[in-house]
Structures are given as C-alpha cells and as structure tokens.
Amino acid sequence: MSTCAQTAQAMLASGKGILAADESIATMSARLEQAGVTATADSRRTYREILATTPGLADGVSGIIFCEETLGQVTSDGRPFPQAVRDLGMLPGIKVDTGAKPGPGLPGETVTEGLDGLAARLARYAEMGAAFAKWRAVFAIDAATPSRGAIVSNANALARYAAACQQAGLVPIVEPEVLMTGSHSIERCAEVTASVHAAVRQQLNLLRVDLSGIVLKPNMVIEGEEHPVQATPEQVAEATISVLRGWPAKLAGVAFLSGGQPPSRATANLAAMQAHRTPWPLTFSFGRALVSPALAAWGGVETRVAAAQHALSEHVAANSAAVQLQASLQSA
Numbered sequence: 001m002s003t004c005a006q007t008a009q010a011m012l013a014s015g016k017g018i019l020a021a022d023e024s025i026a027t028m029s030a031r032l033e034q035a036g037v038t039a040t041a042d043s044r045r046t047y048r049e050i051l052a053t054t055p056g057l058a059d060g061v062s063g064i065i066f067c068e069e070t071l072g073q074v075t076s077d078g079r080p081f082p083q084a085v086r087d088l089g090m091l092p093g094i095k096v097d098t099g100a101k102p103g104p105g106l107p108g109e110t111v112t113e114g115l116d117g118l119a120a121r122l123a124r125y126a127e128m129g130a131a132f133a134k135w136r137a138v139f140a141i142d143a144a145t146p147s148r149g150a151i152v153s154n155a156n157a158l159a160r161y162a163a164a165c166q167q168a169g170l171v172p173i174v175e176p177e178v179l180m181t182g183s184h185s186i187e188r189c190a191e192v193t194a195s196v197h198a199a200v201r202q203q204l205n206l207l208r209v210d211l212s213g214i215v216l217k218p219n220m221v222i223e224g225e226e227h228p229v230q231a232t233p234e235q236v237a238e239a240t241i242s243v244l245r246g247w248p249a250k251l252a253g254v255a256f257l258s259g260g261q262p263p264s265r266a267t268a269n270l271a272a273m274q275a276h277r278t279p280w281p282l283t284f285s286f287g288r289a290l291v292s293p294a295l296a297a298w299g300g301v302e303t304r305v306a307a308a309q310h311a312l313s314e315h316v317a318a319n320s321a322a323v324q325l326q327a328s329l330q331s332a
C-alpha cells in the first residue's frame with residue numbers, strides 16, 4: 001500500500017473526522033472581529049491553539065487542516081503547530097490553494113488558483129511536518145451556472161493539485177463545493193454535484209491520481225438556503241449517496257464539508273447517511289459546524305477557554321457518534 005493510501009486510511013479512521021481550521025487570514029480575521037476579538041497574527045494563533053489542544057480532541061478527530069500562517073506558527077510552549085498536533089495524536093494538514101478568483105472567460109464564476117510554484121511549496125510543507133493538503137473549488141448554482149467552462153477548469157486544477165500532492169507524499173483532500181446559496185431545489189443540486197464529480201473523476205483519471213490515496217470532501221446534496229422546503233435528513237442522505245455512487249470502491253473515503261448548515265442539521269444529515277451501505281467510509285470534515293459555537297463561547301476571553309473547548313468537544317462527539325453508527329452498519 002502506498003504512503004498516501006496509508007495516510008488516507010489514518011485520516012478516515014473509524015469514528016473520526018477532520019477538523020477544518022484553515023480559514024484564510026481574511027476570513028479568520030473577519031470571524032474573530034465578529035466574535036469581538038481583535039484580529040492579529042497572535043489572536044489567530046491563540047484561537048487555533050485553543051481548538052487543537054481541546055482535551056480528548058483526538059478521540060473524534062484524525063487530523064486538522066490549517067492555513068499556511070498557522071503551519072508556520074508555534075504553540076505557547078514553543079512547539080511548531082505540526083509537531084504539537086502530532087504529539088496530540090492527530091495529523092496536521094495544510095490548505096494549499098490561494099483562493100477562488102474570477103475566472104477569465106467565465107463571467108461571474110471562479111476558478112481556484114494556487115498551481116504556480118505548488119511543487120516547491122508542497123515539498124516545504126512536507127518538510128514542516130504536514131501529512132496532507134486541501135484544495136477547494138467553488139461552484140454557485142444559478143440559471144446558467146456552473147458553466148461547463150468553470151466545471152472543467154476547476155476539475156483540471158483539482159487534478160493537477162492532487163497529482164502534485166501524491167508526488168510529494170501528501171494526501172490531497174479534493175474539495176469540489178457546490179454552494180448552498182440560492183433557491184434551487186435538492187434535485188438541481190444533485191444534478192450539478194453529479195456533473196462536477198464526473199468531471200473531477202475524469203481529470204483525476206487523466207492525471208493518474210491514485211484514488212486510494214485521496215480524500216474526497218464534497219458538499220452534501222441539499223436544497224438552496226432560500227428554497228421554501230427543507231429536505232429531511234433521509235432525503236439529503238438518499239440524494240447524496242446516489243451522487244457518490246459514481247465513485248469507485250477504490251476511493252479511500254469521503255469527508256463532508258458542512259457548507260453553512262446549522263451544526264445540528266449537518267450532524268443529523270451525516271447520521272442519516274448511516275442507513276446506506278457504501279464501499280467507502282463517510283465522515284465529516286466540518287469547519288463552521290464544528291468551530292462556530294467554540295468561537296462564540298471564547299470571544300477572546302481567557303477565562304472562557306474551557307467553555308470554548310467544551311463546545312468544540314460536544315460537537316466533535318456528536319459527529320463522531322454519527323459516524324460510528326455508520327461504521328458499525330458497514331461491518332455488520
């Protein structure tokens with residue numbers, strides 16, 4: 001088994017998910033300010049340290065995704081973040097894309113950038129201790145979008161990134177996100193997600209990416225946030241699994257993003273996936289659905305660190321329980 005396949009299996013260990021704490025400096029700063037915390041390199045560092053050092057986090061979290069700034073920072077006891085995370089029994093990862101930028105020739109749509117100099121950056125991240133990487137492509141649903149041009153451009157970039165990661169010995173998390181913004185139906189989300197996944201599979205195949213050494217991080221198939229009717233967890237699970245059936249059994253596994261769903265809904269949807277037997281593990285790689293309550297509880301106040309860590313623990317435990325239900329069904 002390749003090193004990437006082994007690492008991917010560790011990332012998808014039974015009952016565990018991946019914590020997405022890789023907000024870019026701009027996003028993290030905005031979220032801190034909104035929570036009443038002055039955004040500085042040190043407050044971003046402190047916040048990530050609070051998350052990573054949550055007691056018992058490794059019971060439900062296999063790995064943490066950071067942004068480049070955090071990967072190069074040290075915890076308050078002087079250890080580089082990658083080392084501290086490994087010491088705590090988890091794997092450190094790094095977001096390597098440089099963001100979704102307006103796509104030339106694609107009015108109103110984006111193509112995720114970051115391929116220039118990527119091989120050299122990946123070698124440096126691996127040297128710093130990273131075990132895996134992440135790249136997110138973003139697709140918004142509208143009457144005429146996503147266009148074929150946006151789908152193919154983003155799928156090709158995801159595949160070039162994934163191939164480069166495997167060459168550097170890092171597991172690529174491949175994240176094609178179809179956004180919840182808009183009033184579209186769950187059926188339209190299913191149709192768009194399926195065509196995005198088909199293009200991503202085709203490009204991964206063209207660049208000989210080993211599917212046993214990647215983690216797919218998709219959106220759940222869900223109605224737009226302005227749609228009048230909210231799908232039940234069973235409907236979301238059914239629609240999501242139908243789309244995922246396009247992936248071969250060789251795929252190491254799936255770790256869903258939460259996409260702006262309220263934490264309880266994301267967990268309920270994840271739990272409903274348990275009713276479906278699949279050839280790959282299905283877990284979580286949530287950002288907001290795990291950390292938003294913790295950030296609100298902390299608010300930059302030293303005496304509230306324990307409350308913040310408790311909030312994170314509770315949400316990790318709930319999602320870990322959902323995934324364990326599924327794991328026990330798979331092995332039954």
Ligand code: 5MM
Pocket residue numbers: 020021022023024025027028099136177256257258259260285286287288289
């Ligand atoms: C944590 O947010 C990640 C980075 O976002 P920006 O680069 O836009 O700041 C994001 O990619 C995240 O990892 C995924 O969207 C999953 O997070 P959610 O909150 O959707 O589960």
